[in-house]
Amino acid sequence: DAKTTQPPSMDCAEGRAANLPCNHSTISGNEYVYWYRQIHSQGPQYIIHGLKNNETNEMASLIITEDRKSSTLILPHATLRDTAVYYCIAPPEGGSEKLVFGKGTKLTVNP
Amino acid sequence: KAGVTQTPRYLIKTRGQQVTLSCSPISGHRSVSWYQQTPGQGLQFLFEYFSETQRNKGNFPGRFSGRQFSNSRSEMNVSTLELGDSALYLCASSPRGRENYEQYFGPGTRLTVT
Numbered sequence: 001d002a003k004t005t006q007p008p009s010m011d012c013a014e015g016r017a018a019n020l021p022c023n024h025s026t027i028s029g030n031e032y033v034y035w036y037r038q039i040h041s042q043g044p045q046y047i048i049h050g051l052k053n054n055e056t057n058e059m060a061s062l063i064i065t066e067d068r069k070s071s072t073l074i075l076p077h078a079t080l081r082d083t084a085v086y087y088c089i090a091p092p093e094g095g096s097e098k099l100v101f102g103k104g105t106k107l108t109v110n111p
Numbered sequence: 112k113a114g115v116t117q118t119p120r121y122l123i124k125t126r127g128q129q130v131t132l133s134c135s136p137i138s139g140h141r142s143v144s145w146y147q148q149t150p151g152q153g154l155q156f157l158f159e160y161f162s163e164t165q166r167n168k169g170n171f172p173g174r175f176s177g178r179q180f181s182n183s184r185s186e187m188n189v190s191t192l193e194l195g196d197s198a199l200y201l202c203a204s205s206p207r208g209r210e211n212y213e214q215y216f217g218p219g220t221r222l223t224v225t
Binding site for chain 2: 034049089098
């Protein structure tokens, strides 16, 4: 997998946008970037994925830089329920179906 | 659509025993993956099944095994349990086949080995 680097922790005020960065400078041209989150004591939850263009769904937006070396997950209006560990993953093209989870970013949304 | 279900949710076993965990994927999903999560090692891939065939396997000893049935339901078995097998075991299903990393996880089975 392309190595990803995320800050270990971040804080965000409730109602504000949470912007979670991820560096993936070794990503190859056809490798997607996936984001998952894990709320305490629950299974991981798929959020979004993208290749080159920015993506948006009902949960979040994903902004990928033009050189694809980094991306940002945006939660537009963070709530207390968004407190979780967020994982950025760049699985290899032509690889297995396994997800390799790093340590992720612990996002704490404060009231 | 119902999500991924796992049974049992909690389990306590004694060292040396064996255990079988069950996973029912989302309807229509044919790929099922298993992961182990511990505080020390984080989330680690165990194996993945598609159409009753194991396609990928992680770096776990042979005591860890699994299978998938024709209805896509999957089981994993751990024999000769060790204290270090205490963990949260997670199952995930995928809507598509090869190279599908959009996986939907169940709530997990919390296994405690004493």
